[in-house]
Amino acid sequence: MISRHHLRAKVLQAIYAHEMNPMEVMATGEKKLVQSVENYYTLFLYLFSLIPEFKRYRLNKMEDAKAKFHPTIEDLNPNTRFVDNAVIAQIENNAELQKAWRNHRISWNNDLDVIIQIFQEVTALKEYNSYLANETQNYEEDKYLVLAIIEKVFAVSNLLHWFFEEKNLHWVDDYNEALLALYKNISFFSLKKGNSCKILPLFKSEKDDVEFYKSLYRKTLLNNAAFGELIETRLKNWEAERVLGIDMILMKMAICELTQFPTIPIKVTLNEYIELAKWYSSTKSGLFVNGLLDKVVVELKTQNQIHKTGLGLID
Numbered sequence: 001m002i003s004r005h006h007l008r009a010k011v012l013q014a015i016y017a018h019e020m021n022p023m024e025v026m027a028t029g030e031k032k033l034v035q036s037v038e039n040y041y042t043l044f045l046y047l048f049s050l051i052p053e054f055k056r057y058r059l060n061k062m063e064d065a066k067a068k069f070h071p072t073i074e075d076l077n078p079n080t081r082f083v084d085n086a087v088i089a090q091i092e093n094n095a096e097l098q099k100a101w102r103n104h105r106i107s108w109n110n111d112l113d114v115i116i117q118i119f120q121e122v123t124a125l126k127e128y129n130s131y132l133a134n135e136t137q138n139y140e141e142d143k144y145l146v147l148a149i150i151e152k153v154f155a156v157s158n159l160l161h162w163f164f165e166e167k168n169l170h171w172v173d174d175y176n177e178a179l180l181a182l183y184k185n186i187s188f189f190s191l192k193k194g195n196s197c198k199i200l201p202l203f204k205s206e207k208d209d210v211e212f213y214k215s216l217y218r219k220t221l222l223n224n225a226a227f228g229e230l231i232e233t234r235l236k237n238w239e240a241e242r243v244l245g246i247d248m249i250l251m252k253m254a255i256c257e258l259t260q261f262p263t264i265p266i267k268v269t270l271n272e273y274i275e276l277a278k279w280y281s282s283t284k285s286g287l288f289v290n291g292l293l294d295k296v297v298v299e300l301k302t303q304n305q306i307h308k309t310g311l312g313l314i315d
Contacts, residue, residue: 009173012249033217050115054122057119065078114160117159143187223255227251254270273293
């Protein structure tokens with residue numbers, strides 16, 4: 001589920017942290033990197049778990065209304081479309097999710113105020129009110145509402161962003177990626193699968209992905225001096241001290257991929273690090289990293305230091 005792009009970003013952050021604390025041994029930094037990757041999945045599970053909490057809150061409100069001293073007809077006969085939503089029931093009763101929530105100790109027991117405020121944002125959606133007003137109910141409409149909540153509440157809610165940032169500062173960078181995974185996962189739900197809909201795992205291929213990000217971290221640090229020298233000799237009119245630290249790390253990681261990962265195409269590596277430079281560094285970093293890496297690739301090819309396996313991987 002977690003993309004290679006996001007794993008590269010995690011490695012970038014881990015190497016940057018290592019440079020800020022050079023006395024920290026590599027093994028310790030790697031443990032923190034592993035925890036950071038696992039924390040991403042915890043956020044994904046937290047977002048998943050919030051949806052059934054809305055149902056529980058709404059059910060409690062309905063019961064409270066019925067228990068009033070003078071309940072109205074509406075209190076006694078509430079609209080139950082939302083609490084009867086089949087997709088929310090699939091999430092709530094999914095055994096795989098229930099186990100994951102327990103293992104990751106995910107609970108909203110002390111955060112009712114957050115649930116209430118976020119649910120108010122849900123009830124303000126035109127999609128929510130149209131859903132309640134519809135006289136018929138079917139599975140596709142149930143799914144459409146849940147996806148609308150993710151897209152139009154979870155994605156933009158300042159309160160929800162703040163809540164998760166307070167829990168884990170690194171979740172700021174993980175939020176959009178985890179949200180997209182949640183949206184994709186629920187899109188795959190189907191009525192016939194009932195409560196056994198598949199939940200996306202952390203990795204698409206655990207063995208390959210874990211090996212990738214750990215090796216990228218280790219090999220970049222172990223070859224730090226050599227990669228740095230390769231970059232510095234091609235800076236020409238620039239002094240190494242003037243190059244942003246993030247840009248240097250990204251270029252070293254790119255060189256590591258080019259020379260140490262034979263199954264990753266050159267174009268993929270270049271595109272990935274140019275995009276990371278645009279996102280994590282300065283506005284001009286993408287062009288700078290692109291220009292320098294193009295020169296490095298030519299030199300490495302000339303020196304026969306790039307060895308890619310598989311048809312079409314050289315270009």
